[in-house]
Amino acid sequence: MPMETAAPGRPRDQKVGLALKAAALRLVREKGYQNVSVAEILKLSGVARQSLYNRWKTKADLVMEAFFEDAGTRVRPPEFRPGQPARAELERFLNEVFDHLAASDGTLRSLIAAAQADPEFCRLFHDSFVQPREEMVVDFLAEAQRRGELPAGRDPAMLAVFIHGAFWYRLLNGQPMDPALARAIAAAAFGD
Structure with missing residues (x-):
């Protein structure tokens, strides 16, 4: 994923990057990605055009980084913790x-x-957002299988497709994504 890179010369002001990401995320949430212009992001952030393009090549790069970072602050990857079954951890992650x-x-x-x-x-979008999350779930399920929590013979990669497909389908159709869905997906993945 394209990330802010420092160019030779004077150090970057981190506040500028943060202001641009906050403005981009706020506007995309309010209006949708396709309805947001670079000019609007610049106006809301109070940042000059060149400062944006010194950090990101395109509006898409800026928006994806902002969304990726926001997701990272709100969603912890699934992990193995003592006393926590993998199925319960998958359910926590989905919630x-x-x-x-x-x-x-x-x-x-x-x-x-x-x-x-x-x-x-x-x-x-695929390379910077979808694929890393899919790989995270595949790795988690493969480790659960190695630990004996996921039945042998289950394909972690295909299960990850089913897991993501279940909630993407609900998301795209405006259906609820709630704890009951998280429980049902985790139970189906682990064969309960």
Whole structure:
């Protein structure tokens, strides 16, 4: 994922990057990705155009980094903790994902729509957001299988597709994503 990189010369003011990301995320939440212009982001952030382009190549790069970082602060990856069964940890993770999606108020749906209309944005969205999360779930399930918590013969990669597919389907159709769904997905994944 394109991240802010320091150019030779004077050090970057971190507040500028934070202001741009906050403005981009706020506007995309309010209006949807396709309805937000770079000019609006600059106006809300109070930052000069060159400062944006010194940090990110495109609006898409800025928005994806902002959304990625926001998700990272709200959703902890699934992990193995003493006394916590893998199934319960997957359920906890899904509940945090669902809470983040609810707080994001349609942002992800907006990004998905933009990805369908723009092949370059689709590639960026997949590479910087979708694939890393899918790999995180596959790795977690593979480790659960090694530990004997996930039945042998279950394919962690295919289970990750089913897990994501279940809640993406609900997300795209405006259906509830709640603790009952998290419980049902975790139970199905672990064969309960």
